[in-house]
Amino acid sequence: MMTFDSAAARALARCHSCGRVELVEAGHCSRCHAPLHLRKPGSLQRTMALTFGAAILYFPANILPVLRVDSTLNGARENTIISGVVQFWQEGDYPVAIIIFVASIMIPVLKFLAITMLCLGVRFGCWPRALTQLYRVTDYIGRWSMVDVFVVAILVGVVQLGSVMTINAGEGAFAFAGTVVLTMLAAHSFDPRLLWDAAAKNRRHSPARRQKGI
Amino acid sequence: MPIIALEKGRTRRFAGPALIRIAMEIAKLPLLLSCPDCDALFSAPVVRENERVICPRCQANLFSRRPNFVHRATALVLAAAFFFILANVFPFLTLQADYRQSNMHLVGCVSGLDKQGFHLLAAMVGVFTLAAPTLLITALLYVLVPLLRRRRLPWALPFCRAIQEARRWSMVEVFLLGVLVSLLKLGTVATLTLGTSFWALVGLMVCLVAALTVIDYAELWEQLEAAQA
Numbered sequence: 001m002m003t004f005d006s007a008a009a010r011a012l013a014r015c016h017s018c019g020r021v022e023l024v025e026a027g028h029c030s031r032c033h034a035p036l037h038l039r040k041p042g043s044l045q046r047t048m049a050l051t052f053g054a055a056i057l058y059f060p061a062n063i064l065p066v067l068r069v070d071s072t073l074n075g076a077r078e079n080t081i082i083s084g085v086v087q088f089w090q091e092g093d094y095p096v097a098i099i100i101f102v103a104s105i106m107i108p109v110l111k112f113l114a115i116t117m118l119c120l121g122v123r124f125g126c127w128p129r130a131l132t133q134l135y136r137v138t139d140y141i142g143r144w145s146m147v148d149v150f151v152v153a154i155l156v157g158v159v160q161l162g163s164v165m166t167i168n169a170g171e172g173a174f175a176f177a178g179t180v181v182l183t184m185l186a187a188h189s190f191d192p193r194l195l196w197d198a199a200a201k202n203r204r205h206s207p208a209r210r211q212k213g214i
Numbered sequence: 215m216p217i218i219a220l221e222k223g224r225t226r227r228f229a230g231p232a233l234i235r236i237a238m239e240i241a242k243l244p245l246l247l248s249c250p251d252c253d254a255l256f257s258a259p260v261v262r263e264n265e266r267v268i269c270p271r272c273q274a275n276l277f278s279r280r281p282n283f284v285h286r287a288t289a290l291v292l293a294a295a296f297f298f299i300l301a302n303v304f305p306f307l308t309l310q311a312d313y314r315q316s317n318m319h320l321v322g323c324v325s326g327l328d329k330q331g332f333h334l335l336a337a338m339v340g341v342f343t344l345a346a347p348t349l350l351i352t353a354l355l356y357v358l359v360p361l362l363r364r365r366r367l368p369w370a371l372p373f374c375r376a377i378q379e380a381r382r383w384s385m386v387e388v389f390l391l392g393v394l395v396s397l398l399k400l401g402t403v404a405t406l407t408l409g410t411s412f413w414a415l416v417g418l419m420v421c422l423v424a425a426l427t428v429i430d431y432a433e434l435w436e437q438l439e440a441a442q443a
Contacts, residue, residue: 004271005296007248007255014248017375018435020253021246031439032371086237088399096398099391132251132272143385150323150392151399152384153339157326158309158318158400169327181338188382193253196272 006196008038016040043191044122050116050186057179058108064172066150071165079149080172081105103147104176111183114138118190125198135192142184149177163184249274276432283428288358290425295351297418302344304392306411309404320344320411321428346384347418353377354425357438366441374438381426386419 007014012021013036014189015029021028024036040046054171065078080088088097114134152173159167247258247270259277261267280286305317320343327336353373360367378393392409397406 004252006253007246008253010255012246012248012255014250014253017378019250019432020435021248031435032375034375060276093398096395097394104392128252129272132274135251143382143388144391146385146388147392147395149335149339149342150389151396153323153327153335154318154392154396155399156330158307158396158406169330169332169335174332177335177338177349184382192251192272194431196252196254 006193006200008193010198011038013038022175030129033113034096038190039193039197043189044119046189047115047186048119050139050182050189054108054179054182054186055112057175057182058112061172061176061179063169066148066172067155068168068170069165078170081176082153084148100148100151103144107141107145108179108183111142112189113140115183115186115190116191118195122194122198125195125200125202128195128199131195132192135187135190135195136147139187142180142187145180145183146177149180236264247276249276271342278430279433280428282335282432283430283433284358284361287425287428288352288362290352290421290428291351291358294418294421294425295355297414297421298347298351301331301411301418304410304414306409306415307397308407308409309400311407317409320415342383342385343389347386347422350380350384350422353380357434361437361441364441366438366443368443370438370441374434378431384422386415386422390415390419 007021011024014021015022015034015036017034018029018032018036020029020031022036023037026036028035062081065080067077067079068086069079070076081100085097085101085105088094088100115138118131118135118138121127152169155167156169157163247256248254249256249269249272251274253270254271259267261277261279263279263281265277265279266275268274269276292398302320305319307318309318310314323343324336324340327339353376356367356373357370357377360370393408393412393415397408400406
């Protein structure tokens with residue numbers, strides 16, 4: 001396997017905003033004046049704190065209603081995220097049920113698991129390549145959870161117009177939007193380079209290498 | 215796009231930071247390149263047009279030089295700006311119920327939530343669907359249009375940084391999926407038709423995504439640096 005030098009080992013930092021490689025001791029990027037850091041500062045702590053906050057908000061997001069529908073035909077009804085999915089499924093709208101299920105239940109849960117795995121990966125220094133891929137997917141996919149919040153916003157806006165029924169947003173929608181924003185921030189504050197640092201440290205201390213006397 | 219190979223950064227020959235700094239100051243060029251995702255160090259390669267550089271260790275995209283990207287991106291962003299104005303002017307859903315017809319505009323999503331007392335939620339939706347795309351388009355135009363004449367305006371550097379930030383929080387494509395879902399949700403109760411604004415949003419999404427894939431940030435920063443202030 002090819003080995004690579006890390007820029008940090010040479011006291012070289014990559015500018016967070018413009019990508020120029022400079023000596024850390026310079027303090028600020030000479031091109032865009034952003035402060036230089038070898039790694040995102042406090043990355044692991046921030047990621048874990050934000051994920052924890054998101055996990056706490058995820059409970060009210062699922063327990064409190066997202067939508068309150070009051071129609072002349074069906075009477076008053078409160079929908080949580082899960083009951084919304086179940087209702088779509090029973091009415092036969094399978095594609096919509098699947099979209100909402102994937103966006104508002106599967107992605108947030110998988111994202112919690114993914115971020116936990118990333119943090120564990122930094123702790124144990126294993127599978128850096130696979131976990132870097134996981135990081136990229138996690139960072140990209142988070143935004144799609146917002147679908148449910150947008151649906152609530154659109155329904156609230158549309159139904160103000162007619163008189164057939166009234167739709168009110170519920171507190172759950174706010175909690176859910178909070179969860180999504182916090183997990184997005186958590187994924188963004190994670191620094192995948194920590195995975196490679198930990199893996200390199202692991203390799204240096206591995207028994208096979210120690211025997212060879214490297 | 216052909217992918218070109220990378221050489222490992224040859225810093226081992228240097229004694230320490232002092233010599234690296236001297237070398238960088240003499241060359242006036244970024245001699246070294248590090249991967250944003252795994253921090254592997256490389257000597258900066260010569261990248262020709264239509265070539266792509268990926269990190270051999272973690273497969274991150276490092277460069278992708280496309281010919282004439284400033285012109286192409288400017289055209290696409292101008293189209294996106296036009297679509298965004300259309301999207302805000304025209305209604306995106308028309309509701310027909312009880313023999314009455316009413317139109318809903320993009321701002322309606324925010325004001326509806328705001329009227330029900332969900333101010334913070336309204337603000338979030340407003341940021342994701344209105345503020346972030348606006349900032350993204352303005353920042354792109356502010357940076358790209360002067361670059362056509364190899365110039366840069368006084369605040370070009372902070373605006374260029376804002377592009378990356380605004381890109382993360384602009385969720386036009388997610389909003390479009392939301393429109394489709396709510397269309398199906400209300401389809402049984404009332405007659406809904408998609409308005410001009412919906413199609414403008416589709417156009418906006420396509421143009422923005424195309425513009426952002428054409429732009430290579432490393433190249434953009436280099437051009438900005440070389441441009442006349």
